[in-house]
Amino acid sequence: MKYFFLISAFILGILSFSSFGEEEDHNIFKFDINSEGGTQTLRENSPINPSNSLRLNEVAMFTRAGIQVENSSLPNTKGMLKLEGIYAPTSFTRTDLTGPSRQNTVYLKAGYIDLLQEGFTLRIGKQFINWGSGIFFSPLDIINHHRDPLRPLDEAEGNSFWRLSVPILSSGVSELYVVYPVDQGTQNEIKKKDMFIVPKIGSSMGAFSWWAMAKLQTSKRAQWGGNLSYAFSPMQYVDTTLFAEGIIRNERTKYNIDSQKKTVGDFSAYLIGLQNRYSLSTCTFLDGINFDFEFYTDKNNWSNKEMILFEENIRNGLLTSPQARLLFVPFTNSQKYFFAHLGLENFIFRHVKMGGSFIYNENDQSYLTYAEINYIFGKQNGQLGFKYNVFTGRAKSEMGDYPIKNVSQLSLSLSF
Numbered sequence: 555m556k557y558f559f560l561i562s563a564f565i566l567g568i569l570s571f572s573s574f575g576e577e578e579d580h581n582i583f584k585f586d587i588n589s590e591g592g593t594q595t596l597r598e599n600s601p602i603n604p605s606n607s608l609r610l611n612e613v614a615m616f617t618r619a620g621i622q623v624e625n626s627s628l629p630n631t632k633g634m635l636k637l638e639g640i641y642a643p644t645s646f647t648r649t650d651l652t653g654p655s656r657q658n659t660v661y662l663k664a665g666y667i668d669l670l671q672e673g674f675t676l677r678i679g680k681q682f683i684n685w686g687s688g689i690f691f692s693p694l695d696i697i698n699h700h701r702d703p704l705r706p707l708d709e710a711e712g713n714s715f716w717r718l719s720v721p722i723l724s725s726g727v728s729e730l731y732v733v734y735p736v737d738q739g740t741q742n743e744i745k746k747k748d749m750f751i752v753p754k755i756g757s758s759m760g761a762f763s764w765w766a767m768a769k770l771q772t773s774k775r776a777q778w779g780g781n782l783s784y785a786f787s788p789m790q791y792v793d794t795t796l797f798a799e800g801i802i803r804n805e806r807t808k809y810n811i812d813s814q815k816k817t818v819g820d821f822s823a824y825l826i827g828l829q830n831r832y833s834l835s836t837c838t839f840l841d842g843i844n845f846d847f848e849f850y851t852d853k854n855n856w857s858n859k860e861m862i863l864f865e866e867n868i869r870n871g872l873l874t875s876p877q878a879r880l881l882f883v884p885f886t887n888s889q890k891y892f893f894a895h896l897g898l899e900n901f902i903f904r905h906v907k908m909g910g911s912f913i914y915n916e917n918d919q920s921y922l923t924y925a926e927i928n929y930i931f932g933k934q935n936g937q938l939g940f941k942y943n944v945f946t947g948r949a950k951s952e953m954g955d956y957p958i959k960n961v962s963q964l965s966l967s968l969s970f
Contacts, residue, residue: 582624585970589617592963594646597945601865602882603957610957616642618663632670636681638663646961663711675719682712685767686781686825687797690893690913691850691885693823694779694799696769697733697752703885704924704943704961726757748773761785775804791833800824803854823852827893844897844909855886858917862950887952890916905930920947920954937967 592614596606603610620638641660666679686694690703698712714734721727731752749771756765766780779801787793802822827848834840856864864882867873873881885891897909908927915921924943931938943961947954 582622584622584624585620586968587617587619588965588967589615590963590965591615592646592961594961595959597955597957597959600955600957601868602955604868608957611644611646613644614642614646615644616640620664632668634668634670635666636679637665673720675717677715677717677719680712680714682710684710686799687783687795687827688799688825688850689827689829689846689848689895690911691825691848691891693801693825693850693852694767694781696777696779696801697731722755722757725759726755729754756781777804778802791835793831793833795829797828798824798826821852821854823850823854825850839902840898840900842899844895844899846893846895846897848891848893850891850893851889852886853889855889857889861887861918861952865950865955884952884956885913888915888917892916903929915947915952918947918951918954920945920951922946922953932968935969937965939963939965939967941965 594610594612594614596603596610596612602608618638618640620636622634622636625633639660640663662680664679664681666677666681669676683697684692684695685697686692688694692703697715698710716732717729719727719729729752731754733750733752735748735750751770752767753770754765754767757763762782762784764780764782767778769777769779779799781797781799783795783797785793785795800823804821825848827846830845832843832845834842864873892914893911895909895911897907899907901908906927906929908925910923910925913922922943922945924941926939926941928937928939930936941961941963943958945953945956945958945960947956949955
């Protein structure tokens with residue numbers, strides 16, 4: 555199966571980038587590079603990470619580079635090849651404690667080939683797929699490796715897949731995904747029972763758009779999900795988008811703290827939110843204000859009692875290995891979260907964007923705040939950014955016992 559996938563990608567690449575007859579080649583090359591460095595302060599008395607058993611580092615550095623090639627030499631055909639790699643000299647944490655560390659390594663984050671025909675689009679490769687309208691939370695994220703929502707989407711890593719897209723009439727589209735999941739870090743051999751199929755259908759009708767999907771896998775029961783969004787302008791210079799998305803899972807994927815066994819039931823998740831943008835064309839020191847809000851709930855997440863029991867088991871020596879503490883996953887330790895973001899465009903200085911975000915755990919009233927500022931330069935081809943996170947909460951709360959107190963990050967991005 556692995557070799558069949560590689561051969562298919564190779565054949566598709568030949569079809570996409572070969573020239574026939576005397577047709578003139580029309581190639582577009584794009585290159586981008588991003589470098590980032592950061593420091594974090596560890597919470598020494600965190601019960602989740604006693605004596606730094608999770609092997610967290612106080613510094614991190616990495617560089618991401620990508621190249622994109624587009625070809626339109628064939629009639630009614632367009633091909634695209636994209637490759638993205640990451641070099642990580644030092645990471646804040648290991649990707650997987652049970653597998654090899656990704657520190658001081660180079661690995662492929664994304665690599666795929668597109669064949670765009672008049673009646674269909676075929677993609678084969680590895681890519682992060684950002685499904686749904688969610689800004690911070692993503693209940694419909696079923697294809698990718700687990701992603702830290704505090705990290706940029708550009709760093710997220712997805713699984714290998716085939717995708718066939720076929721338009722329906724003038725406003726609809728149907729898609730079919732065949733996904734090959736591989737354990738991140740361990741890179742285990744793909745097994746037939748781990749593969750799954752995702753049929754998806756959607757449509758856009760003016761300001762209203764929707765899509766629905768199903769995750770089908772032989773070894774597990776089906777999952778069903780969908781997304782709705784509505785964009786409108788309630789007043790002059792104001793653009794608003796309302797959105798909702800949800801998923802129904804019939805099998806719980808997270809372990810109970812006491813039994814270490816899976817339980818079966820209806821574990822649904824959904825998210826509702828809005829995005830607002832206010833344009834200030836007459837203001838001399840501010841061009842626009844963005845406000846985003848989300849309410850997210852997931853029955854698959856821990857309750858506050860499970861969170862406290864998890865910490866008590868660590869204190870009592872019942873969970874001693876670092877692997878057991880990986881049961882703690884950020885932003886899955888409450889069944890209800892709130893997210894809000896306020897952003898300012900071209901504030902005081904031209905080409906400067908700044909903003910702040912707030913993530914609130916409704917179960918234990920702990921919260922995370924972070925501020926960021928970005929300077930755009932070089933005809934929009936470069937960006938210099940800074941971001942600072944602070945985890946706050948009382949004892950026996952998610953953010954109060956979080957292994958990290960605060961994080962600061964500096965990044966530089968260039969595109970050619």
